[in-house]
Amino acid sequence: MKILIVTDAWEPQVNGVVRTLKSTRRELEAMGHTVDMITPLEFRTVPCPTYPEIRLSLLPGARVRRRIEAFAPDALHIATEGPLGLAARSHALRRKLPFTTAYHTRFPEYVQARFGIPLAWTYRFLGWFHGPAQAVMAPTPVVLDDLRRYGITNAVLWTRGVDLDVFTPQRANVLNTAHPIFLYVGRVAVEKNVEAFLALDLPGSKWVVGDGPALAALRARYPGANYLGVLSQPELARVYASADVFVFPSRTDTFGLVLLEALASGLPVAAYPVTGPIDVLGDSPAGVMHEDLREACLEALRIDRATARAHAERFSWRAASEQFLAHLRPFAAARPGRGGAAASPATPTPSAPQAHAETASGTAVRPANAEAAAGNAER
Missing domain, CATH: 3.40.50.2000 (Glycogen Phosphorylase B;)
Incomplete structure (x- = not known):
């Protein structure tokens, strides 16, 4: 056709x-x-x-x-x-x-x-x-x-979907800062809510990868964070593999392909329990969704990288x-x-495999505590 x-x-x-x-x-x-x-x-x-x-x-x-x-x-x-x-x-x-x-x-x-x-x-x-x-x-x-x-x-x-051949667990250490390393990848714009990540009191170090209209102001306001521009997919895969938690602060994204890229690279996710993370993670233990983003980040440090990769493999x-x-x-x-x-x-034509459809339609949340579960049930 x-x-x-x-x-x-x-x-x-x-x-x-x-x-x-x-x-x-x-x-x-x-x-x-x-x-x-x-x-x-x-x-x-x-x-x-x-x-x-x-x-x-x-x-x-x-x-x-x-x-x-x-x-x-x-x-x-x-x-x-x-x-x-x-x-x-x-x-x-x-x-x-x-x-x-x-x-x-x-x-x-x-x-x-x-x-x-x-x-x-x-x-x-x-x-x-x-x-x-x-x-x-x-x-x-x-x-x-x-x-x-x-x-x-x-x-x-x-x-x-996600390219499982490009974004894959690998030995990499291209982010030479203190661990744990918390990473954001995406456009740096007001609707992405990147400041909510940069303002968190977290151990280790923070990295922001991407460009956008809010970048200059955020660099000036948060000089303690580390910043990279737009990267090629192989470069980005090495960055994912070097970090410890992928932080997704957006409350407005429809899906968030970067979530799948991070997971495919073996990187656990921390996010708010909103559209995008809910639809990607569902009830998977590959990430933590919580209205307290700091709590989600710290909880995500406990997730095994193999768990993150296994969840990403359900998407193609x-x-x-x-x-x-x-x-x-x-x-x-x-x-x-x-x-x-x-x-x-x-x-x-024949529909997508059932496993993929089930993943895409999952709406359950893995909260870090009971209050988050109750709050999400009311949404």
Whole structure:
């Protein structure tokens, strides 16, 4: 099958959306499908306000239409809600072509955190954007519930995976500071809540790996921590293997691919009991979730690295990509440029392995004490 993916998130960005799309394309091509991408690299762009590393394509409508018609895909997937996604959506609606979309990040929560815009306003936009799609793919059951609560009823589950050959337990000592070493990896931005980690009173040392708009201010405020920029995957794997606990302070992430990378490297996780960590860890003993993040960090030091790796092995990109493929809605006889009615839903391909689906849908929490368990039950 010829599959066209349209995304506003692409290189040189380094984030979970880009890694997800790259890994999905690789697996789909390994299955024998032909995959093409429409990305900002093909267009004139301007930096996104407050996020200069995100590039917004200028007036992409005509070129997006020509690219879709030239490739003549069997299925169209719109990965993001930016200018390219809007252009592809507009063309598909005009031509009555079926398409799927994806919801990768908790965009309304990010907008509220940065600009104070009410959640209902942004979810109203998401309802408008994703409403005509045959399916909107979301990464966790909790996010599915969020979307449905705001009237987006065509949401389906598309989980994530990890490269178990790159991120693997290994002997490494590239972080030459005092143990225990507590590590954060990801964008350094206000919605990631990195300061909650840096402000903790912990033994040993702290490391932050990544870049973002909040980095300069946090380095100035917490000079006792150690900072690295964006790393390649092999470099990052060695960093994970050198640390003792992976700390995930975000309260707004939909999934958190870095959680799987850390676990695959044998690194236990400490996090809040919120969406993302709950969906990745479930009731696994590979991490500790607690409203007291310091308590979670100290408890996670007791977890064996083999336990973390064993949990990560339940996730694979092949299973996630099979799930993605099953949700696609191929065109009927109509092709871009010819008009025609939307296709009826395709017969799904075999679903992801049951173990992967069960892991993705797990919602149990491993609290550090009974109060945390009771508090989570009330959420």
